[in-house]
Amino acid sequence: xxxxxxxxxxxxxxxxxxxxxxxxxxALRDAIAEQYRHAGLPTSAEQIVITGGAQQALSLIxxxxxxxxxxxxxxxxxxxxxxxxxxxxxxxxxPLAAGPEVDGRSLAEALHxxxxxxCYLIPTCHSPTGSVMPAASTRAEIxxxxxxxxxxxxxxxxxxxxx
Numbered sequence: 001x002x003x004x005x006x007x008x009x010x011x012x013x014x015x016x017x018x019x020x021x022x023x024x025x026x027a028l029r030d031a032i033a034e035q036y037r038h039a040g041l042p043t044s045a046e047q048i049v050i051t052g053g054a055q056q057a058l059s060l061i062x063x064x065x066x067x068x069x070x071x072x073x074x075x076x077x078x079x080x081x082x083x084x085x086x087x088x089x090x091x092x093x094x095p096l097a098a099g100p101e102v103d104g105r106s107l108a109e110a111l112h113x114x115x116x117x118x119c120y121l122i123p124t125c126h127s128p129t130g131s132v133m134p135a136a137s138t139r140a141e142i143x144x145x146x147x148x149x150x151x152x153x154x155x156x157x158x159x160x161x162x163x
Contacts, residue, residue, distance in 0.1 A: 024050020062089035070117035
């Protein structure tokens with residue numbers, strides 16, 4: 001792990017490969033998994049994938065859950081790159097409300113009514129509206145949803161959630 005001091009030497013040791021690590025630097029994956037474990041979510045480095053950015057992450061997520069003609073819930077309006085990623089994977093968008101009026105109950109209803117394969121939300125600093133979802137009520141309702149795989153972009157502050 002890169003610890004400071006001789007960071008250039010540490011970096012050279014961590015990247016002593018052909019220069020391509022498809023899932024990301026192992027030390028970084030370990031560190032992120034540790035952050036999740038510290039927050040109470042058992043996570044291993046093997047469950048973490050480092051991407052080159054949000055667009056790559058959205059494309060990978062869409063490809064992982066897509067089925068021909070599947071539906072993806074997206075806030076309306078939303079980040080246009082998400083629409084591109086979902087469309088490329090064969091998913092069709094289902095518009096959901098954007099902004100502070102979004103609540104977990106309406107999202108759960110949409111999830112069940114439309115049989116969504118994916119639900120893309122931007123809870124903080126929504127693009128393009130800048131609005132913020134009510135955190136406590138939304139998280140509480142989402143926690144009651146049936147178990148599914150949840151993907152989350154790792155950024156600070158909290159970022160879009162795909163479930």
